[in-house]
Amino acid sequence: xxxxxxxxxxxxxxxxxxxxxxxxxxxxxxxxxxxxxxxxxxxxxxxxxxxxxxxxxxxxxxxxxxxxxxxxxxxxxxxxxxxxxxxxxxxxxxxxxxxxxxxxxxxxxxxxxxxxxxxxxxxxxxxxxxxxxxxxxxxxxxxxxxxxxxxxxxxxxxxxxxxxxxxxxxxxxxxxxxxxxxxxxxxxxxxxxxxxxxxxxxxxxxxxxxxxxxxxxxxxxxxxxxxxxxxxxxxxxxxxxxxxxxxxxxxxxxxxxxxxxxxxxxxxxxxxxxxxxxxxxxxxxxxxxxxxxxxxxxxxxxxxxxxxxxxxxxxxxxxxxxxxxxxxxxxxxxxxxxxxxxxxxxxxxxxxxxxxxxxxxxxxxxxxxxxxxxxxxxxxxxxxxxxxxxxxxxxxxxxxxxxxxxxxxxxxxxxxxxxxxxxxxxxxxxxxxxxxxxxxxxxxxxxxxxxxxxxxxxxxxxxxxxxxxxxxxxxxxxxxxxxxxxxxxxxxxxxxxxxxxxxxxxxxxxxxxxxxxxxxxxxxxxxxxxxxxxxxxxxxxxxxxxxxxxxxxxxxxxxxxxxxxxxxxxxxxxxxxxxxxxxxxxxxxxxxxxxxxxxxxxxxxxxxxxxxxxxxxxxxxxxxxxxxxxxxxxxxxxxxxxxxxxxxxxxxxxxxxxxxxxxxxxxxxxxxxxxxxxxxxxxxxxxxxxxxxxxxxxxxxxxxxxxxxxxxxxxxxxxxxxxxxxxxxxxxxxxxxxxxxxxxxxxxxxxxxxxxxxxxxxxxxxxxxxxxxxxxxxxx
Amino acid sequence: xxxxxxxxxxxxxxxxxxxxxxxxxxxxxxxxxxxxxxxxxxxxxxxxxxxxxxxxxxxxxxxxxxxxxxxxxxxxxxxxxxxxxxxxxxxxxxxxxxxxxxxxxxxxxxxxxxxxxxxxxxxxxxxxxxxxxxxxxxxxxxxxxxxxxxxxxxxxxxxxxxxxxxx
Numbered sequence: 001x002x003x004x005x006x007x008x009x010x011x012x013x014x015x016x017x018x019x020x021x022x023x024x025x026x027x028x029x030x031x032x033x034x035x036x037x038x039x040x041x042x043x044x045x046x047x048x049x050x051x052x053x054x055x056x057x058x059x060x061x062x063x064x065x066x067x068x069x070x071x072x073x074x075x076x077x078x079x080x081x082x083x084x085x086x087x088x089x090x091x092x093x094x095x096x097x098x099x100x101x102x103x104x105x106x107x108x109x110x111x112x113x114x115x116x117x118x119x120x121x122x123x124x125x126x127x128x129x130x131x132x133x134x135x136x137x138x139x140x141x142x143x144x145x146x147x148x149x150x151x152x153x154x155x156x157x158x159x160x161x162x163x164x165x166x167x168x169x170x171x172x173x174x175x176x177x178x179x180x181x182x183x184x185x186x187x188x189x190x191x192x193x194x195x196x197x198x199x200x201x202x203x204x205x206x207x208x209x210x211x212x213x214x215x216x217x218x219x220x221x222x223x224x225x226x227x228x229x230x231x232x233x234x235x236x237x238x239x240x241x242x243x244x245x246x247x248x249x250x251x252x253x254x255x256x257x258x259x260x261x262x263x264x265x266x267x268x269x270x271x272x273x274x275x276x277x278x279x280x281x282x283x284x285x286x287x288x289x290x291x292x293x294x295x296x297x298x299x300x301x302x303x304x305x306x307x308x309x310x311x312x313x314x315x316x317x318x319x320x321x322x323x324x325x326x327x328x329x330x331x332x333x334x335x336x337x338x339x340x341x342x343x344x345x346x347x348x349x350x351x352x353x354x355x356x357x358x359x360x361x362x363x364x365x366x367x368x369x370x371x372x373x374x375x376x377x378x379x380x381x382x383x384x385x386x387x388x389x390x391x392x393x394x395x396x397x398x399x400x401x402x403x404x405x406x407x408x409x410x411x412x413x414x415x416x417x418x419x420x421x422x423x424x425x426x427x428x429x430x431x432x433x434x435x436x437x438x439x440x441x442x443x444x445x446x447x448x449x450x451x452x453x454x455x456x457x458x459x460x461x462x463x464x465x466x467x468x469x470x471x472x473x474x475x476x477x478x479x480x481x482x483x484x485x486x487x488x489x490x491x492x493x494x495x496x497x498x499x500x501x502x503x504x505x506x507x508x509x510x511x512x513x514x515x516x517x518x519x520x521x522x523x524x525x526x527x528x529x530x531x532x533x534x535x536x537x538x539x540x541x542x543x544x545x546x547x548x549x550x551x552x553x554x555x556x557x558x559x560x561x562x563x564x565x566x567x568x569x570x571x572x573x574x575x576x577x578x579x580x581x582x583x584x585x586x587x588x589x590x591x592x593x594x595x596x597x598x599x600x601x602x603x604x605x606x607x608x609x610x611x612x613x614x615x616x617x618x619x620x621x622x623x624x625x626x627x628x629x630x631x632x633x634x635x636x637x638x639x640x641x642x643x644x645x646x647x648x649x650x651x652x653x654x655x656x657x658x659x660x661x662x663x664x665x666x667x668x669x670x671x672x673x674x675x676x677x678x679x680x681x682x683x684x685x686x687x688x689x690x691x692x693x694x695x696x697x698x699x700x701x702x703x704x705x706x707x708x709x710x711x712x713x714x715x716x717x718x719x720x721x722x723x724x725x726x727x728x729x730x731x732x733x734x735x736x737x738x739x740x741x742x743x744x745x746x747x748x749x750x751x752x753x754x755x756x757x758x759x760x761x762x763x764x765x766x767x768x769x770x771x772x773x774x775x776x777x778x779x780x
Numbered sequence: 781x782x783x784x785x786x787x788x789x790x791x792x793x794x795x796x797x798x799x800x801x802x803x804x805x806x807x808x809x810x811x812x813x814x815x816x817x818x819x820x821x822x823x824x825x826x827x828x829x830x831x832x833x834x835x836x837x838x839x840x841x842x843x844x845x846x847x848x849x850x851x852x853x854x855x856x857x858x859x860x861x862x863x864x865x866x867x868x869x870x871x872x873x874x875x876x877x878x879x880x881x882x883x884x885x886x887x888x889x890x891x892x893x894x895x896x897x898x899x900x901x902x903x904x905x906x907x908x909x910x911x912x913x914x915x916x917x918x919x920x921x922x923x924x925x926x927x928x929x930x931x932x933x934x935x936x937x938x939x940x941x942x943x944x945x946x947x
Contacts, residue, residue, distance in 0.1 A: 013880060020888030021876045023822020023862035027889065030821035122807065199826045199834055199889040199923055250824070250889030251923050283827040496887025496924045668883045668925060675926030699831035699921070707927035708918035712910075 011664035039279035040124035044106035047140035047358035047692030055132040064123035087328030091167035107323040110288025142692040144320035144355035155356040171411035172347025177312035181303030194684040200250020201281035206270035223533035246523030252495035312347035322361035331369035338373025341465035378742030438634035460746025464738035468731025469541025476546035479616035484593025491531015492543035510551035512578035537731025564609030627730035631655030633739035644766030654716035658730035673736020679705035796864030813851035822862035833920030836893035862892035884933035886924035
């Protein structure tokens, strides 16, 4: 059978674009239902306080208010008054699940205490001011290092201490390696990442259809199927009586994978008021009530020989967990894995402690701890380069995992117990490509010339490996209707990464037709039963593999049908744009729609060729091993030593995410990741004072990078297929962010080399840079 | 008690070429008026404090933040929203088409504001440099694209519009 040219690897228009460009998309706040009420949450203004009572009568009496609900008002509808969502791990020492609404204690600013339901958002917000909560302020834990000091105040009065979880990552004989090493260098790093700041905040609309006893929840979520399961469990409702739909989602970046207190409260409120209930988070709430990825403090040592070969890394990490467990220990787990992924390291020992603080819970933001791990090893490599008198790129060459080692097993386990095995790639190649493009070897001359003019420019390099395609599966159903319409349903969740276009392209690759003829539904629990959603750069790997497999089966079945109907062999058939025809015979054709119609059956007649009914297949391809994307980045910066401003003047990234489905979309994912990383490194800082009061709660105080501060990002693609899935794909959504902080910080240090400064932190603000220059080991 | 909500005012405003006469609460923002009273949900609200730019619309041809303007302030004004960009019979404007061609949008939440800002920019300066485009959209935040596709789309659309205007 002849095959059409593959559609994989070609830039194709996105299915999503027209509606978004014309204002016809449907985000959650665009949903408007008759009789709908709107919610405003009463939130704790204290980082830590006892709640001695909640007086709601003034708010309840306010004109236009439908109801004011506290925990006591909703308990009777719930199987639990807490959200137990933590991923399993033996590392936990304490169980700290979020109360659905505060009970007797609040433990972070922004924690929901009560909800006001009213005829409009404005009225609800006005009335929320009238809810009188009797708080008795308690001492708060603001710094995760202080939290672990003996005798520290505890973030929860009921807990003995703040050590919520602890685990080790280790392999090799660390003591032997360090005792014998010619060089042992020690460093301390502070790393901070802020919030996700999707341009659309969170939000939801809940409605209970009394006729069908169906609770529908539209949510701006990355994990609609998980949300459905939570609602079923908390409300003791059957799977058929709850539907969760993610409409158009205006960005996710991690925190929207979490199931929140507001989600279940909205559902309960819809059940209690028998009216649709809407809540749209405002930006200030996003700063205080949506999860973040905040602080890590690392104390580490590296052992190296005189040739710059890294022999071992050891140390400890303190990770700010926030006030509750809203996801798990996965961020520091990912951080500690990322330290050793790109390089050959003989011995490793890291002691990881997760500390409770009186701040909003910490869960993954794009990168999920991996940028921090990369920062640590890349900074250590720079130190080794300096110590050994070697070029920074050369030290990386000497230590990178080699292509001839692939697949390369690392003596560590993923969180589910699977061994870490780098699946494929040529790490040296991306490094060399990035260095060449950035003019690495010529840079020292440019730097000297600039310095002679009083300009401080610097260059830095970093490599990275990203674990992508978190399993075990994502389900996809492909169904052809008798009309010829191809429908694709998936548990995958679209939030901007072109997920629908990706699935359509893979299905069109098998079944022909253009993308627009394929109707893709993601994130609707009524269309697909099992799945997880969008996180961990997994959807092309997991849902893509299932879509491909389902489309292949549809194609095979339609081919068998055509062969039987025309009484020919498979190799006498050809496919063109969804039409199967007998080679050389223009009138013997079967469209996909006709095939579906044939397979629909007729009462009393046999199905053709003994085939099973229907032209649809659901696939759940299971892949436990992760596919590792990788690459290298070179950053150039110029620093104004007067103001401390560091400007990224050039940024090159060479990356390999396996086989590329749509190069345009991959470019977009890499660019978005890189700019997120630049923003994290130079601009974003979620500030808190010593009482754990947030001090950056608007975009004047919390800076996001804008177009004006950015250079043109240069991207180089490499394509080494992953052997782990039939398509050969790897994930890419989070890759770009990972090498940014180490490459940029290395460049800053390089630019400031005349002052001999040390940069051991990210983010780096202009104030920090001015301070570093003043305190540099060489005076300006 | 609930006085503000009940203090309404009549507003006469032209939206996307159509005259509208509406009664609005005086505290209602232009963004909420467009979205919730007129159902023009292509205008998005991202920060409600005038920084993110997602709510940008044209008022008398000038790009404004509709979250920072009250609906009553738009009385007798001419307002254009995302829904009003493509003219009758036109599928997409050259700028919208360029956004599509250059992957200038991912989640699409900031896109409407970007398009409105750039529509004004390309009207005022038909031959902008890349640096000028970057400064022009520095009041519009995007978390998905890294801005590069948006800059490329704006430069490409500027060229197409210049060619179209050429006699």
